[in-house]
Amino acid sequence: MEMLYAVHKKPGTQNNQQILDSFFNNNKNRKPTLCTVSTRNVIAYTTDSDINETDGNHLSGFYVYLADLNTPWLTYRVTTNKFPISILDWDILGKYLLVGDISGNIQIFVQKENLLSEWIQYYHVRLPGEHIIKAAFFHNGRKLVLQPDKKDITNYMDKFQRAKFLPSCRSFGGVPADGVLVVTATGLLGAFLIPPDLPNLNKLATSLSPPTLPQILTPVTQSLGRTRNFITIADICYSKNGNFMLAVANGTIDNPASTMIHCYRVSIKKQMDNLILSSQSLPSFFLTGGAARDIPDISITHLRWIYSEDSDSLLVGTKTPSGCFIELWGLMEKATPIHSHFKHLFQQPNKTEVFKTFVWTHQVNYRYSSRIIDICASKFQYGSSSYIFVSMADNTIHCLHRDTLKRLTNASLTCVWRNENDHVSKQTKIDSTIVAHDITWMGHLLLAVDAEGQLYTYRVSYPHQEQAGGQLSINYAVSLLEYCLVGGYDALDVFLILKVQQLDAIIDRLTENFTRQPAFVQQYFYVNFFAMKMNLYRLSVSGLPKAHDLTSFLMLHSILIGFKSLLRPSVLSSHDKGPAENLAMVLSESVPADIDRLLLGLEVKEFSVEASTLQSLQQLIQWVADLALNILAKLPDSRGMSGMNRSTGYDISKDIVALNSIRELLVVMRMWGLVRSQCLPVFSRSAENLDVLATLYKLLTRLTLNPNEPDEVLLDECCLLPSQVLIPQLQLISSQYCIASPIMFYLTNSNLPLRFEYNTEPNCLKLNSEVAPNEGGMSENIVDSIRHIQLGKKPGAVRRCTRCGAYSSLNSVARTPAMRSWELRWSSGCRCGGFWRLYVS
Template sequence: MDLLYTVSRKPNCNPSKSGPDYDVLHDGRTLCCISSQSIVAFSAITELEDCWGKSWGSHVYIADLNVPWHCHKVISNKAIVTALEWDVPGDKLLIADVDGNVQLWTFKDHLLNEWVCLGTVSFPGEHILSALFFHNGKKTNLVPDMKDAMQYTEKFKSLPLTPSVRGFGGSPIDGCVVVTATGMIGAIICLQEGQGVPLLLHTSESLSSTRSRITAADICFGKNGNFMVALSSGRVSLPVHCVRVTVKLVDEKCVLNTQALPSFFPHSGPINDIQYRHVSQLKFAARDDADCLIIATNGDSGCVIELWELREKPVPIHKTFQPKNHNNQSEPYKTMVWQHQCHYVAQCPVVCVTTSKLSLVSAVPPVGYITVALSDGSIHCLFRDTLKQAAQTSQNVIARNDDTPSTKQQKLHIRISHADMSCIGLVLAAVDAQGHLYVYRLSPFSEPSGPVSVSCASTLLEYCMMTGFDWWDVLVSLRPEIIDAVCERFSENFNRQSASIQQFYYIKQLNIKTSLYRLSMNGQSKAADLTSLLMLHSVATAFKSLLRPSDLSNHEKGPAESLANVMTESITDVDKVLLHLEAKEFTVEPSTLQSLQQLIQWVADLALNLLARLPEQRQVSNKGSGYELLRDYKALNTLRELLVIIRIWGLLRQSCLPVFVRSAENLDVLALLFKLLSRLIQNTEPDENLIDDCCLLPSQVMIPPLNSPQKLIAITSPLFFCQSLPIQLEWGTEPDSLLYVPEINPVEGAMQSEQIIDCTRHTYLGKHPSVVKQCTRCAGVAFQQFLTRTAAIRAWDMRWARECLCGGHWRLHYFSSI
């Protein structure tokens, strides 16, 4: 359990200790929650830039764990926020407060620092204790006995789950449930109505026949789409109640049904010490495991963490009332009861208990971690099935001050307020009472005693690819010496899958491989090649989707298939290829062709860069490890197909053709590129004549820049492995120690430019654009709005509206602060 980094307020927000205790101004109950996309939402009592406590209230911020110093405020709430929750996809954020207000927020235009409120529902006079979004019915588990299987269909199983609330055709509906301090359950259904503000339907019911004061509560997903709610009034002398809740949409109305389940008294097992009197926390062992409950009880000088499981137990009754089976034989009567399994005793009161969000492995009992934050600043990591300690760390650190001698450094007592675990379970985020963020790295469940192995990392990356979860916590758990091995194993397993699975997950696996190579100093050129491969695949898909067959009765063989068949022939003259194609099948409107000119230009620039790099790459390495685009003949053949399409489109509208700076006006660059690429594909190893022709290419045509180095300041960079942990960070300040500029050797004689290039449209944005979108993972830049709005380019922009080319998140960024 390693502390990766801490993010605190700026030094000017911590005045000299010789004055009054300014920490008290920022002290209070704070919360945090990590989404499935590695976005952390947390609350602070004062604004992070407020040094004097004038903004007292409850302020909710979000930050990408990869660039945590860029925090963005969602809302400033006057009432204390008591619940923060993300939905399963990580798109919506729930904010509930002590006054009974529930707000649903989401990203505006998929930007991290632009938020819009979907609506607010108020339960007046209700102190909300816990909240949970509806489940969408999608769940994928790793089969433990088949973790070494080659096929994804054997290794991962999609469980048939019922969505929490179903709409027309059984489709899942968005919404949430909340539990209040008076024993009330509230439900909110979010109905989408076109492109406008969604309609929020809500209702509330009592969880029992009589309302009572509740101090601890938790909600989890039950079976058949219902919810399980655990309640405690705070005293061990009173039972812990369990209730099943069902939410339905009936005639455009929200309907709630509750059913009481078996209850139990804490400390009914081997623990029977009266000093533990107050039930502080109730937590289900996982959000999808309703049969296992964690109870944290505080006392005068410590706490007890108990594990209770719901088991089927036979009950002796008179034989007259015993049930009969089909053979008319008596069977023992069985009922469900809560049984105490084990406990863990600590010497300080518990502050927060954190459990896994999901059960990744379909094992009985489920595996996972439980983390316990104590009042002395320590965090204990326990095994979920036995509550034995797996790791421990303490936040009682020494304050570092370069201007103060080490003999005068003060020991600070950090008060952890809340913690949350990532979906994969490899990262734990905690916030203290002052709103400082602490991010820890945990060992994987399958290998708790040491660092993550190659097989475990590859399996977790495959799980993220299958489920759509972010894989950032897997990246920070890797060691630099196993990155190449992990990428190689991940690629080998992917290539063994069926064609349909490879096609479905092709983009996501390229994103994962690119992020792996980007972690290594020696992998930057491989990451650049994979990025070019991903863009080439996307451009080819976009271009071929514009082609329409002339014979509508024959859907099996369209223009793209006809072109692929011609490409199998040994033709090196692009104009001879046109003789084998039906010209009218490649006809596209001239206005559409003109809007695609920058993508057409990029295809030609890629071909120029690849061929100009061929002599140098042949000398540097001979079949080196890792990915090289020049050795991917399938990708090179796709590039040849695009050159043929561009040639045809140039006959329709000459202005859409790529622009070249040539040494001779009569040089046909497109024909030359097609000829050289065809010769490269036809030979396993390039011959000397081809090498000589490629060496002459920079003197014939100006080589434009393709992958200009982009400065990167992020956690997942090669410099992360050079840092001494923990990394000390500040809100709003980019750390110079993490500044990394990839060293990508440009082609000899290539044109250099200092202008910023849009990473999705491949247009020049100038040296100082006013405002741009910037990726939080690869630092790629894209323009926020464009004027050209043809259908083709609008579809292209929508392809990258939600996330960057690398799969990272967008944030609106002013260039003056880059």
């Protein structure tokens, strides 16, 4: 493990230490700071101080913050709680953030207007007087498994298999229900359903709109056991039959029962609109049967199921006078012979009968001289390879193997870091204490939070990555990326373990495997695959132009699909094909260079759209024409005679799919121009009689004949194009401060770890795009990456992507259903898959 970066807060902030002492005086095992990472690589953590204030005059309370791991210095406050927070958890989709406290309040927060920087409480549950110690969202029944022996298989359907797993609760029609199960310190179970009809919080609204009041949800409660017992530690996992498995213990009472761990099976069923909770006691065990049987004054401090979807292995952390023990217990089937006096109870008394039962057995243990602070386990299971991360009171983090608890590596927070402007020999020592940590879902970034609410990120590498010569295995990296693609997980933590020298090989292997998939699989993952490919290109300086081309291709593909969806003619010339399919077939069969001759073979009535709708789409039509101009204007430079300018990787001018898509759109524009000429793109021409659309179609048609080696006559005509029409500058990749950037990948170990400050953009990561602009087309205005309209140099409050830095307006400009549908397509996130945040210039 190596520390990648650390984010600290501005000096001067004070903690609410007196409030903490009053709440946690009687329970030293509970900690006021928690952290958890979602499947979308967003970390949420708690702190007792306002990290944005430096004068110490902030309001007393307990704060919840979150940040995208790509821009961890940009933190966003979710809420300020009156009572100490004891539970913090994400749902599997990263949409709901659950916050529970020691006073029985359970709050669920969602994004406001799909902005990562704006969160509102929309659900509230109250269990008066109950200390919430554990909570878990209902399982949706989806589990994707990757086996190492199938990592070389190309087909996604064979490589990734859906395991048989039932949802925790079903609604009408067998649909998995959303809900939460909670456990309190008095042994009380509580469960509630999250309404499936989430109101339209994404509706664009002004900042003056009144806040929405949270919905009050009523929980169903049930005693965990026959009697209510005081518990301090609990953990929840899921079983394949849809039940919850609970392990609880009381680690504060000094008696023999303090070393006993109780296990329960909890099932939830929905009848009509009501939930029914049932709890069943399972085999329990004492720690006296383990490695610490002869040690006095031992107490349980941590319980952790190894996998959240496997109830056969339980990790137990204990505190002893000399340090700590970490023990692994397994649930094994044990056969007990039956005495002859009891054989008559069975159907076949003559046979040798045995009684089979499940018992907990001690397997391995790990001992250390300091007490345990926090424990987490890797969430992604790559075969039998799984790892456990334990943070200790001496500021060390240990990585243990799951089966043997053998320490593989460890890291210390007392290491040194360097300021971005300091000399290499000048170092600063860290003086903080780790209080919580969590691992990302793909298991390659370990996030730790100290008592001051400061963030530390470690890059983790494993032996099963099959490293050769210090390089990450290509097969392993591709398998991880494909798992993220199929499973819907964010791949940011995978990006940060790649090497720049491997990017081209990984992209080529990823593309080769994708092209071998069945047609329906490619169609389903089409957009997400190209977005992942675009993000991979963005990791190197040489890949920035390719990433820009892929961004244009994704936008072109979306516009083509959106325009085709508008074609709903009342009368069809052919019932086998629609107008869009008919147009694609005509373009593929014949290659007429004259766009007007092509229109003679098409039914213009099938492409008719309302005039008001056409006018609202003018900026998208303009962008397609501008893209065609840019492709043709740059063609001579990219096809240099010496061959020095030719580059490998994606090039939109060589993509036959992209070129044919532009041709289809040019034909549709031509026909729509007959209905409403105002919707046509506007060009600055040197001659008024120049038909730009016809010229573009002619040149693109000739380019599709041989996109890799265009003829000299075509290149000469493309060279004359800038003198005939002004080539507008398309929006280039913005300058973005982010972790997943070429600058981070070119840093050596001597430059790490980097030191950042909350709410301060680090100059050491600033990346200036050096893509050469076209002649006469440079503009300093900010362009809306979704609507393709000018926003000005300083547009005020806009949305900005946390991954690629693209801008988008907060206010809707839609006047027709078609444009509203286009805006909703990008309301939940950027075209690259990143998050929108509020940006004020």
